[in-house]
Amino acid sequence: MSTTTTDTGVAQVRVIRRDGSVSAFSATKIHVVITKAFLAVGGDGVASASHLHPMVTELTDQVQSALLRHTRPETTLHIEQIQDQVELALMRGGHHKVARAYVLYREEHAKARKTVPAAPEFRVKKADGDLAPMDWDRTAAVVNEACADLEDVSPELVLAEVRRALYDGITADELAVALVMSARTLVETEPNYSFIAARLLLDQLRREVLTRVAGRPVEATGEQMSYSTYFPEYVRLGIALDRLDPELAEFDVNRLAAAIRPDRDAKFDFLGMQTLYDRYFLHDDGVRYELPQAFFMRVAMGLALREDDREARAIEFYELLSTFDFMCSTPTLFNSGTTRPQLSSCFLTTVDDDLKSIFQSYQNNALLAKYSGGLGNDWTPVRGMGAHIKGTNGQSQGVVPFLKVANDTAVAVNQGGRRKGAACAYLETWHIDVEEFLDLRKNTGDDRRRTHDMNTANWVPDEFLRRVEADAQWMLFSPDETPDLHDLYGLAFAERYRAYEQAADAGEIRVFKRVRAVDLWRRMLTMLFETGHPWITFKDPCNLRSPQQHVGVVHSSNLCTEITLNTSSDEVAVCNLGSVNLANHVTSAGLDAERVKRTVHTAVRMLDNVIDINFYTIPEAERSNLRHRPIGLGMMGFQDALFTLRLVPGTPEAVEFADRSMEHISYHALSASADLARERGAYETFDGSLWSQGILPIDSIALLAEARGGALDVDTSSTLDWEALRTRVRGGMRNSNTMAIAPTATISNICGVGQSIEPLFRNLYVKSNMSGDFTVLNRHLVADLKARGLWDEAMVSDLKYFDGSLAPIDRVPDDLKALYATAFEMPSEWLIEAASRRQKWIDQAQSLNLYIAAPSGRKLDNLYRLAWHKGLKTTYYLRSTAATSVEKSTLRGTDGKLNAVRPVSEPAATPTGTPTATAAPPTTLAPSAANEALVCSITDPDCEACQ
Structure with missing residues (x-):
């Protein structure tokens, strides 16, 4: 629509004027303001009317879109916010002289307003609809408390920003958000305002929680409840709402409440607190009843359910989480201690070459994604286009149509709106459909053969890259004619692959295609650059260095490419993730090795507990997880650690720190798993594993180098006593896999x-x-x-x-x-x-x-x-x-x-669609x-x- 002719659809949007009055939003007024701005700079001759009008109309539309793209009925805007967007539109459009004049105009009027008498006092609308004078003393006290102990911040600046957002009749909820937003606007000038915004949001959260726990409206934030009083009530309420596991009531809740450290609520910045508020804290029909430290204690209790001294372990786990030394993955944070404790992060599946398996995989994906699982699907066994179908005597349409359905399944199951369902499809480079697979994320072509929402990844064998470097030929096959290639890797794969090439040349294979390896490699890289997919992952290192190669094959990685576990038709691989915050484990003097040791040993115990407590949505996942017990301990805050150590990234010193820090994490992760094996027993398939042979990750590099004929450029230096650890590991490991570095995006x-x-x-x-x-x-x-x-x-x-x-x-x-x-x-x-x-x-x-x-x-x-x-x-x-x-x-x-x-x-923010590629690179x-x-x-x- 043209904003100059109608304001249809925005009549309910209100605008707060500087005198506190409220009027209806009008795009026409914006059009007039922008027109005047152009005329003020260029006079009547700035442009012809036929040129100026459409240009201003377009700018007006941009302003209106920016202001109203996510509005709900009765949304309120401030006049300053509208003027901010006008200025932004002028600058984005390249109209710098006009924008500069507009800025000066605003500054002059702002100075003039300082001489105008103060506006009347505002009133706040109470829950019952009555209006009461705004308590400025209380508001100032809240802001001053939020600013306490922070340097280079000004409560007066925050309060000045608050005044801009007020209008007569503002509700208590709106006032709480105005406080948060006012601090947030200052973040770019001083990072500590982010902590102020977080504390102001916490103040609003406390009022919301108190309202729900007390069972009555709480108008002011001055009414407080200590954690020692609140936490037992919180547990009782959560159980009554059928959200918390009733077994939590069997803990000594008062002992746990006494262990809570309320001062740690102040550790969050705004991004962290807002993320928790929106997506993690428990709520009842949108009203939250979980405070930050209760959240961490709830997660800790859920992970300690099977411990002998549950209270002591829960407090130990709480300490690790609330200090940010270690953080569990999102599914664990979402669901630990609840009635549906699906705590695992990643699930890997293999799809067999029959309709029953294919459609079972869709159902499995939906059930696994429902409770926050990320999915990695191995589609290599599915026969390619043109392959013979014995049952119908027809020809296959290949794997792509099935991938389209998998894509739509991921979109449909969005974890209750908390995280979009997400999956990644893997395909080996020799599959006959690999060229179509590369095009799945393109915006052009038949949309029925595109997957705009699903990630894709190439599963690349070493033999292919050897052919690339030799500028040799590469042959594509349909897996129904070459089924054993799927389970082979290393030299065994290369030998069998060459045999199939000879068979194809002899006319013994029906569906195949010969391509130049370099040409296919270039196309893989081109698609990666143009669409962001498919990612490049390497089959042979994942298998040759796998501790579990005696009981299966790694056929793919997961959604985020850090998990490398075996999959088969009757086993869905599961991994349970958490990350060490490396930033908390360094000082200017270097890595705090003792703190790393304490953190990692406790973290490994927490992750191992996930396996037994977990709520499994499909039996294949439960069977696999209990047999092999894999966990994935990772890290975050690496760059922050470099800043603390004053190590310049991209230098040998930074690389050396990456080596040494991971060595310590690895050493203690393996040590902790070996300790757990002595306490709880080794995992079921330990015998025959690389662990049982005393082959640690640092040792398995030799296996990869041997398969490549020594063509491997990897530093193998070490500094810790690995020989002593090898002896302990041979005696048993609690977990088949222990480490994986995930993205830690949230x-x-x-x-x-x-x-x-x-x-x-x-x-x-x-x-x-x-x-x-x-x-x-x-x-x-x-x-x-x-x-x-x-x-x-x-x-x-x-x-x-x-x-x-x-x-x-x-x-x-x-x-x-x-x-x-x-x-x-x-x-x-x-x-x-x-x-x-x-x-x-x-x-x-x-x-x-x-x-x-x-x-x-x-x-x-x-x-x-x-x-x-x-x-x-x-x-x-x-x-x-x-x-x-x-x-x-x-x-x-x-x-x-x-x-x-x-x-x-x-x-309010609402998720937008996943960005897709454009015609430009x-x-x-x-x-x-x-x-x-x-x-x-x-x-x-x-x-x-x-x-």
């Missing part, structure tokens, strides 16, 4: 650290997830700039202008530019080298994203061949730079959405239409898969 937000092993994306950017958009500012950098007297408004402006990069800012010293270089300002090869050093210690794999600033075919070819030569098992997303990124505006209050309750001046870093720069699909609102 739990790192909770802990306020960088995710997983990721390098720094930018020093200032806007992060998007299902809770909205959040300004992310590197607080380590801010501290350093403050120490050198360089942190000011001009620096904020420069960081925005240069997309969070320090390199072009002349006044920043070179040592800080090096330390805080972003992912695209350092060689991609260092990520692979660091990953190679970690991989030698890990019995599974790692979610490794690769960054490349200016991609080319040659660079991608070199990068992924290097990953193979360095012994990596898998890679994940390829991230490249976007054409545009962070909004260049210096406006405050434009950093996204807040949906804790119905907001005063912004609409796409990127996993493409920004949205608003002032954001999405890190990649992993932080898209619809894709926070593993953690």
Whole structure:
């Protein structure tokens, strides 16, 4: 519609004027304002009316869309917010002179308003509809309390921002959100305002929780309830609502309540607290009754249910979680201690070549995804296009139509709206349908043969890459004629594959195709760059280094490429994840080895407990998990640790730290599992495993090197006493697998650290997830700039202008530019080298994203061949730079959405569709239409898969 002719559909949207009065929203008024702005700069001759009118109409539509795209009836906007969006639209459109004039106009009027008498006092609408004078003393007290113990923050600035959002008759809920939003608008100038916003949200949460627990409306936030009083009531309420496991009542709840540390509520930043509020805290019909420390204790209790001294273990687990030393994965946080404790993160399946198995796989996917599981499906056994179907004497349409149905199943099952159902389809490179498989994420072509919502990954055997490097031919087969290739790897695969080539040449195989290996490899890399898929993962390292190769084959990885477990028609692999927060385990002096040891031993026990407590939705998953008992201990906060240690990323010193830190985690993870085996018994299939032979991950590198004829470039140095550990491991392991580094896309937000092993994306950017958009500012950098007297408004402006990069800012010293270089300002090869050093210690794999600033075919070819030569098992997303990124505006209050309750001046966030590729060379870093720069699909609102 044209906003200049009608305001249909927005009549219920209200606008708060500066005098506190409320009027209906009118796009026509916006059109008039923008027109006047153009005329003020250029006069009547700025453009012809025929040119100016459509241009202004388009800008008006942009403003209206930005303001109202997620509105609900009776949404309230503030006049300043509308003017902010007008300024943004002018700047995005390149109308810089007009925007500058508009900014000056606003500043002049703001100065003039300071001489105007203060507006009348506002009134707050109570729950019963009555109006009461606003308690400014209480509001100021709340803000001052939130600012306590934080440096370089001003309660007065927050209160000034609050006044902008008020109107007469504002509700208590709206006032609570106005407080949070007012602190949030200041985050880009000082990171500590993020903690203030979190504390103000916590204040609102406490009122909401108290209202539900007390069973009556609580108007003011001054009424408090201590954790010691609240926690027993919380447990009773949760059980009465049939949400908490009744067995929790058998704990000594008062003892646990006494162990809770309320001061740890102040550790959250805004992104962490908002994420917990929106998606993790238990609620009754939308009203939350779970506070942060109760949340951690509930998770700890759920994991301690089968312990002998349950209270002591629950307190031990609580300490680890509430200090952010370790964090369980999202499914565990969602469901631990509840009546449906599905705590596992990842499920891997193999789909057999018959209709019953294929449609059973759809049902399994739905049941597994329902309770927050991420899925990895091995589709290689399904026969390819043109293959003979004996039952009908017809020809197969191949695997692609079945993948389309799997895609739609993942979309349909969205975990109750908390996380979108997500799956990844794997296919081996010799499959006859592999070329169509590469096209699944394209936006062009027959949409019935596209999977826009499902991830895809290549499962690449070493033999293929040997052919690529030799510029040799490669043959594609249908698996119904070459069934044993699916279960073979290493030299056995190569030998059998060559035999099938000879059979095809002899006319003994019906469906096959010969291609140049280099051409197929180039197409794989081209599709990876253009659509972000399929990812490149390596079959042989995953199998040759698997501790469980005596009882099966690894046929795929999982949704996020860090899990490498066996699958078969009667076993669905399950992995249970959690991550050590490495940032909490370093000081300026180095790695705190004792703290790592304590954390890892407790974390492994927690993860092992998941297996016995878990609620299994399908029997194949339960059977597999109880037989093999795999867990996946990972890490996050790696980049934060580098900042603390003052180690420049992309240097030998940073790579060495990656090696040594993972060595310590690996050593203690294996030690803890061996200790648990002595206490609880070894896992069922231990005999015959690599563990039983004393072959640890660091030793299994030799198996891969042997299969490759020594063509493996992996550092094998070590510093700890591994021989003594080998002896203990031979005596038994509690878990078939112990380590895997997941993306930690969400739990790192909770802990306020960088995710997983990721390098720094930018020093200032806007992060998007299902809770909205959040300004992310590197607080380590801010501290350093403050120490050198360089942190000011001009620096904020420069960081925005240069997309969070320090390199072009002349006044920043070179040592800080090096330390805080972003992912695209350092060689991609260092990520692979660091990953190679970690991989030698890990019995599974790692979610490794690769960054490349200016991609080319040659660079991608070199990068992924290097990953193979360095012994990596898998890679994940390829991230490249976007054409545009962070909004260049210096406006405050434009950093996204807040949906804790119905907001005063912004609409609630709702997940948008997963970004799809465009005709131009796409990127996993493409920004949205608003002032954001999405890190990649992993932080898209619809894709926070593993953690």
